[in-house]
Amino acid sequence: MARILLVEDEGAIAQTIEFALRSEGFTTAHALGGREALRLASGDPFDLAILDVGLPDTDGFTLCRELRRRGDLPVIFLTARDAEAERVRGLELGADDYVTKPFSPRELVARVRAVLRRSGVRASDAGFELDPVGHRIHFRGKRLDLTRYEYGLLAELLRRPGAILTRAQLLDRVWGSERDSTDRTVDTHVKTLRAKLRDVDAAADPIRTQRGLGYSLQVD
Numbered sequence: 001m002a003r004i005l006l007v008e009d010e011g012a013i014a015q016t017i018e019f020a021l022r023s024e025g026f027t028t029a030h031a032l033g034g035r036e037a038l039r040l041a042s043g044d045p046f047d048l049a050i051l052d053v054g055l056p057d058t059d060g061f062t063l064c065r066e067l068r069r070r071g072d073l074p075v076i077f078l079t080a081r082d083a084e085a086e087r088v089r090g091l092e093l094g095a096d097d098y099v100t101k102p103f104s105p106r107e108l109v110a111r112v113r114a115v116l117r118r119s120g121v122r123a124s125d126a127g128f129e130l131d132p133v134g135h136r137i138h139f140r141g142k143r144l145d146l147t148r149y150e151y152g153l154l155a156e157l158l159r160r161p162g163a164i165l166t167r168a169q170l171l172d173r174v175w176g177s178e179r180d181s182t183d184r185t186v187d188t189h190v191k192t193l194r195a196k197l198r199d200v201d202a203a204a205d206p207i208r209t210q211r212g213l214g215y216s217l218q219v220d
Contacts, residue, residue, distance in 0.1 A: 002047035002116055003027045007037045007063065008078065009056050013101075017050065020105035021112070034058035034066070041067055048116060050108075053079035053090075064093050072159060074119045076111060078103075096163060118162035126206045126219040130158045142200050149174055150196070153189050157207065157217040166214040190215060 004021055008014040009032050018028045029046070031037035033055050041049075049067060051060040060077055067073050076097040077090045090098050096115040099108055129138040137144050137154055146154065152174035156165060167183040175181040190207060197204045208218045 002112075003029070003044065004112065005029055005031065005037060005040060005046040005049040007031045007034070007049065007055065007060070008052045009033060009054075010052075013078075016105055017108060020109050024109050024113075026112070032056070034063045037063060038066060041070060041073075045071070046073060048074045048076065048096075048112060048119070050076045050078060050112070053077055061089060061093055064090075064095065068093075074115050076108075076115060093169075119160070126161060126217060127201075127204075128158055128206075130155060139197060139200050139204075144196055144200070146193075146196070149189055150193050153186070154193055157215065161217045161219045164210045164213050164216045168214075170214065186215075 004026050006014060006017055006021075006028055008017065008030070014030050018030060021028050029040050031040055034057050037049075037051075040046075049064075051063055053060040055063065060079070064075050064077075067075070074096045075093075076099060077095050078099050078101060080101045096118070097111050099111060127140045131137070132155065135151055137146060137151060137158070144150075144154075153170060156170060156173050167186045170186050171181050171183070175185065190209075194205070194207055197206065206218050208216050210216055
């Protein structure tokens with residue numbers, strides 16, 4: 001079963017979560033703060049991290065960025081805050097889910113399973129082959145003729161099939177610090193990508209618009 005990294009400084013909450021996860025067959029490792037979490041993450045890889053936003057030595061958002069520098073680890077945030085700004089910030093960092101305290105341990109386990117299912121999906125299930133070394137992408141066996149930014153955009157979606165990537169995430173990862181880039185820039189490139197995919201398969205529509213959020217790669 002999957003290995004879960006739990007970062008939570010409230011002992012009673014952590015014990016409840018660990019009990020629920022272990023009862024379902026998951027392996028868990030618990031850290032009270034960010035430094036301990038990074039130490040644990042430097043060992044055997046985890047399949048998912050559950051991060052409390054409020055930690056004694058850092059915050060969950062900063063810890064998420066540090067963990068993501070080491071690999072594409074699925075993340076669920078826990079927080080006592082129910083403000084929209086906090087949820088948006090977590091999503092922009094690439095969080096896969098966001099759970100507000102108090103919550104049901106059973107619900108959290110269900111969300112863990114859902115995130116793991118999405119992260120286990122392969123881009124090849126949608127007919128894509130990604131070659132990051134050669135900066136090439138094949139679709140249905142045919143190499144796509146992509147611009148630099150079309151390649152970067154599609155590659156980001158392919159790395160996390162099924163997950164929603166916000167426009168802000170895509171701008172940051174593909175266009176970086178280019179000042180002229182806007183949400184409209186992302187939308188325009190998605191439009192041209194869709195056209196090139198339809199040139200290969202007229203019925204293909206794997207890039208899905210998530211209204212008010214961004215885009216995801218749909219797989220069968």
